[in-house]
Amino acid sequence: MTAGASNNWQTGTLDISPAAGDTFDYCVRYTFDGPNAVSPASTLTNQYKFPTTYAASSQPFFNEVQADGASTDTNEFIELIAPAGINLEGCFIRHFNGTELDDGGLWRFTFPSFVVPDDGVTDTNGVPLGFVVVSQNSNYVANTHFILPGSIQNGPDGLVLYDPASNIVDAIAWGGAGDMTTDDPGTVSTSVASSANNYLHVLRLDSSTDTTLQAPNNVWDTTTNWALGAATPGAINGTQSSGKIVLSDKDTDGDSFFDSEDNCPTTWNPIQTDTDGDGIGDACDGDIDNDGVPNASDNCPYTQNALQEDVDSDGDGDVCDYDADNDGIDNEDDNCPLTANPDQADIDADGIGDACDDDMDGDDIANALDNCPAVYNPLQEDNDSDGIGDACDDDSDNDGVPDELDNCPVTHNPYQEDTDADGIGDACMVDADGDGIDDTIDNCVGTYNPTQADLDHDGIGDACDDCVGAFALTNLINESFSSGSLPAGWSVVSSNNATWRFDNPRARSNNTGGSNGMAIADSQFYGGRFAMDTALRTPILDLRGRDHVVLEFRTDFDWYSSGRAEVCDVDVSLGGTNGPWSNFWRKAGADYRGPAMETLDLTAFAAGYSNVVIRFRYYNARDDLFWQVDNVRVQCDACDPNYDSDGDGIPDTGDNCPSTPNANQNDLDGDGIGDACDEDVDGDGIPNDWESAYSLNPNSAGDAGLDGDEDEFTNLEEYYADTNPGEFDSSLRLDKAGQPGALARMEFLGSTNRRYQVRYKDPPLSSTNRWLYSGTPFWGQTNLTACEDTSFSSATVTARYYRLQVILP
Secondary structure (H helix, E strand, O other), rough: OOEEEHOOOEEEOOOOOOOOOOOOEEEEEEEEOOOOOOOOEEEEEEEEEEEOOOOOOOOOEEEEEEOOOOOOOOOOOEEEEEEEOOOOOOOEEEEEEEEOOOEEEEEEEEOOOOOHHHHOOOEEOEEEEEEEEEEOOOOOOOOEEEEEOOOOOOOOOEEEEEOOOEEEEEEEOOOOOOOOOOOOOOOOOOOOOOOOOOOEEEEEOOOOOOOOEEEOEEEOOOOOOOEEOOOOOOOOOOOOOOOOOOOOOOOOOOOOOOOOOOOOOOOOOOOOOOOOOOOHHHHHHOOOOOOOHHHHHHHOOOOOOOOOOOOOOOOOHHHHOOOOOOOOHHHHHOOOOOOOOOOOOOOOOOOOOHHOOOOOOOOOOOOOOOEEEEEEOOOOOOOOOOOOOOOOOOOOOOOOOHHHOOOOOOOOOOOOOOOOOOOOOOHHOOOOOOOOOOOHHHHOOOOOOOOOOOOOOOOHHHHOOOOEEEEEEEEEEEOOOOOOOOOOOOOOEEEEOOEOOOOOOOOOOOOOOOOOOOOOEEHHHOOOOOOOEEEEEEEOOOOOOOEEEEEEEEEEOOOOOOOOOEEEEEEEEOOOOOOEEEEEEEEEEEOOOEEEEEEEEOOOHHHHOOOOEEEEEEEEEEEEEEEEEEEEEEEEEEEEEOOOOOOOOOHHHHHHOOOOOOOOOOOOOOOOOOOHOOOOOOOOOOOOHHHHOOOOOOOOOOHHOOOOOOOOOOHHHHHHHHHOOOOOOOOOOOEEEEEEOOOOOEEOOOOOOOOOEEEOOOOOOOOOOOOOEEEEEEEEEOOOEEEEEEEOOOOOOOOEEEEEEEOOO
């Protein structure tokens, strides 16, 4: 199938030869790709039935007219011919006067419900026909069915036959067309297209005798060869023969479409598909898509593509090729539909594949100008000015040492001098605080601490650590008011005797959600004697060194609904009980009924201050209702120098495994890391797991220097290479594998858990020349791993020494 007009799919021409009445069943079987796709599947089966006969016209035509009878014209009539069985209800005839300048209509006759009879006459297709007679007087005209509303003029005049929708069905004029032009009300015309249905027959004058104007066998034709003959109302004309009468167009190719309507009159095409809408059906159109390229040479015959682009040269043009680039990805799913990229790589995830993305890394620098086209680097830094951006340069300082092995990646230092052996080259060491520790590894940059002490093992040196220990959640205040009196350290300040109470003087229910006692400011208890203004204040809080300060309290405020002004506030002072006070919570003008738990984060405002007080103030209340407060809690993260993360009874500051319980603090190798959390308990350089996997002793450092398989590699060296210390043939040996072309190639027994770096030196081996780097580090492969010296040229190098550096994970 191919995509036709408007993306409708269609088959090619089917090679079938159906007989009349045959049926053709068809369905579409389809396959979908993608998540949750259910395929293959099929559509419902449809059926097409080929016509059993040629379709006959279903319309009436003028067949005979007597426009000028003898003497008094009482025998004038109009005869229609039509397929038997059709109903003429709503059809009408109009008589136009050809001698008037405006061609005005003389009269109109509309047919009532009337079924055309079968008068024993047939057309060329064997369809029964019948006649309908409309006359001036049934006494003078035989077989009259209806009476004319007026007379028929001698000519030049015309009759127009309409269907019920006022469409012109047929039209005749006699005595010449007169001045009846195409703009007349009846649309009578002397020039009607052969494909139209309003055929116009321009006839001669009728005589004044009893002869009539009579249609020939081909009633449908637009020719004017009507004849004069003896009147035959309600019967076949003298010029006609049954079985030879034509009321419709012919169907040359037998596809059920008349030639006048068939877009391929001589080519069978019952579907009438016309992809380019040019009126010529696809079955006979030499250029189906109308793109100027003949079908035989068009690589998309059903889709316009005048340029015939075909990216993958598979013979299917790009505009109709579901996989234009032939990379196995459908165009609609392909992020580069015109560029083959089966991996669909898209570094910047912008929906445009790297293979066709002008800016594949999305840094707004075009690939052609980008010094790292596949790595985001909008600033285009290039430390060594070699045209390769630092973000993608394996040797950013161009000193011959790959960045990941370079102890000064952005400072040129080919000899990698590192006096203090701290892994940072002398050429780039920065020590802002002068403690001998490079800033990149100093646990207190800017603070002198040469010992790098870190008792709590948090990576922050004790000399600059805000908390040597651990921050732990601490309740500075946790008050439930259960004693029935003012808690110790708390205070109450009131403007009169109306004050906060803890004995619940009116025995109200605790609606805060708390239990037992509560604090209550009850203005109703005091009646109208006092205007209540009372504040309940916490003890002074020292929040220095505290983090994440949070106030929690339960509350219930019953507001007096008569429009009183009572207010509930929670305020905080950083200056002790004297203020000033900053408001953090307020309720007024409406109930705020409990149970309700309120949480206020005071960190940004109060953390770090030493004189903090929180108050609960109830004021502007006179004989109103009440405010209840309970379960007041002030929490913060406070430094606990004795915090014990693993719960083994030893504070983190003294625990050699602060996150792993080890009360015995065993440390076999004395490295300060307890055995319980030490990956190399015996300190021999070989991890415990590796030793156990190869039946070595994780608790004995002595086996590191042994060579159990006698392959000249110690167990420690075998660990570095990730070879088997128990197999003689499992060892790291660099073998020459050949010199293909201009490159030296080597092989070795590698490990997929290790990376490697090839280094080389030109003879003599004893020279002081340094070992140079060939390429960048690479991962080992299963079994044999091959590597090449890309800097080798057989034209200039006759001999070279190599060594293989192993990089541990």
